[in-house]
Amino acid sequence: MGDFPEGTESMELCGRRFDTGEAVRVEVDGQKVAAVRSCAGDPAARGWPWIAPGLVDIQINGYGGQEFSSMELTVEKVCRISQQVLSFGVTGYCPTVTTESFEVLEHALRTIAQACESSPEVARHVRGIHLEGPYLSTEEGPRGAHPVEHCRRPDWDEFQRLQAAAGGRICLHTMAVEFEEAPSFIQQLVAAGVIVGIGHTAADAVQIARAVEAGARLSTHLGNGSHLMIPRHRGYIWEQLAQDRLMASLIGDGHHLPPAVLKTFIRAKTPQRCILVSDMSGQAGQPPGRYASRFCDVEILPNGRLVVAGQHEIMAGASSPVGCGIANAVRFAGLRLETAIRMAAHNPAGLLGITPGGLSPGDPADLVLFRFEDGSEGAPPSEFAPVATVLGGRLVWQSPDPP
Ligand SMILES: [Zn+2]
Structure with a gap:
């Protein structure tokens, strides 16, 4: 740098x-x-x-029609996305590489690393890579939009090869924690200096607690990537809310979490433990219209909402920048502007161990x-x-x- x-x-x-x-x-x-x-x-x-302070977004999957997790990713595209992200006031971000085959993950991670090596500005902007998956639940709901055929059990040898492709830049790894080997895998990640996020998980409360004991420090987009119906008391959401050692990242676009949920999560977790993220999909930033994506056609509505084509309710990813969550945290949770900014700048910087x-x-x-x-x-x-x-x-x- x-x-x-x-x-x-x-x-x-x-x-x-x-x-x-x-x-x-x-x-x-x-x-x-x-x-x-x-x-x-x-x-x-x-x-x-x-x-x-500039905003720090630890979860951006792509922009303007390009996912990071893709064989089509090039160094030029990484540089272009980095440039576009600056227009949101984001001075630090984690390109987020999501569940795919080993070959695609390796290509994406290597390409991001090459972009950092070729451009000092990108190197300053990218504060580490977020690898979300592929060790995620295959259950409908928790899996979210991650392709089921590529969701798999934790594999330390594979993770090390991916980290090598990334030039050691994977700083945050989101995984499901119901696997028997999850606690030892988390310990290995922590020992290697990687922050562990819990997400896309079907774990029970005991398994969540064990993951925290092993060193997990983040709930990734709490409340999303979860079942439609969950046990009323002993589910993974209450346990994560109650674990003071877990920060929680929240998608504050107003669509992924209804206003009452966003407000309640922030109150329960406290603003000091909340991190606003955009979780922007690679489809974000395109004009309204219909687009082909990896799994199904998606549509960007005139209000910017990104949905499965042909209807208005089922979300196909996030399309609003992290600043949208700042406004919603003020609007829905009654926070002061300062507090909401801290959730999008100081708190993510604190998690990553960087100076905002x-x-x-x-x-x-x-x-x-x-x-x-x-x-x-x-x-x-x-x-x-x-x-x-x-x-x-x-x-x-x-x-x-x-x-
Ligand atoms: Zn996710």
């Missing part, structure tokens, strides 16, 4: 702090914040956007400027609308819309 090109000149950003609302000028020098000066009372500050951007001298200049009505001034909460993204002290994206 050391050869990321330094910003050649210093830069000044004007915005209202996400945490205090204070208007500030942020001086950036090289890759770091050099100084933050208060502009409280400056009349020019009235129209300034908010400024916050910040607004103090010496902090990484990984920042997002954005428009957002938080509802405090009478108007209902608005969408989260990025204006500009700064990565490593460089302005890497700016909204084409006039301010």
Whole structure:
């Protein structure tokens, strides 16, 4: 990461702090914040956007018609997706490679690693790879959209070969934990420095507890990839909610979890243990219309909802960026903007063990400027609308819309 090109000149950003609302000028020098000066009372500050640490999305499956988990993935496509993701204010993300044959997984992981090696900007942007599967439940419901013919039992030898293809970049692995060998497999992953997420699982409460004991630290998109009907008391959702050693990632697009569930999960888990993710599918970011995907035709509706073609209810993946979850966490769970931002920046950074951007001298200049009505001034909460993204002290994206 050391050869990321330094910003050649210093830069000044004007915005209202996400945490205090204070208007500030942020001086950036090289890759770091050099100084933050208060502009409280400056009349020019009235129209300034908010400024916050850049968002960190630990689950992005692809974008603009390209899945990461594909034989068609190329270095150029990884670079293009990385560029597109900047427009969401995301300054760190985990390309997420999902269940496939060994050959496809190996190709996808190797290609992402090559993209990181060829582009310092991609290397700075990609904070590790999330391997979701292939050691997942084959049951209908928990499996979600992962192809049943490729869901399989944990295989340490295979995982090591995949990690080698990724150049050691797999930082997070999501797996089902009902397998007899799951606890020992989790221990091996943890010993190898890989964070373990529980997901797409049909485990009972005891098996969840054993996985946590073995070192699992995340519930991956809690509440999704699960059965339609579950035991009322001894199921995997209550147990994961109650396990304080588990963080929970939540898809906050407003479609995957109904508002009451999003609110209740955040209250039960506490905002400090919640991580907002987009879980964007490779189909995200395309104009409304019908598209062929790996398993069935999908349709992007005019409201952006991604569904199985020909109807409006069955979701075919997520299509909203992680900032959408920030707005929904404010709207549905009554959180302050600061708290919701922390769930999409500080908390995922904490899980990955990386330093988030910040607004103090010496902090990484990984920042997002954005428009957002938080509802405090009478108007209902608005969408989260990025204006500009700064990565490593460089302005890497700016909204084409006039301010
Ligand atoms: Zn999933």
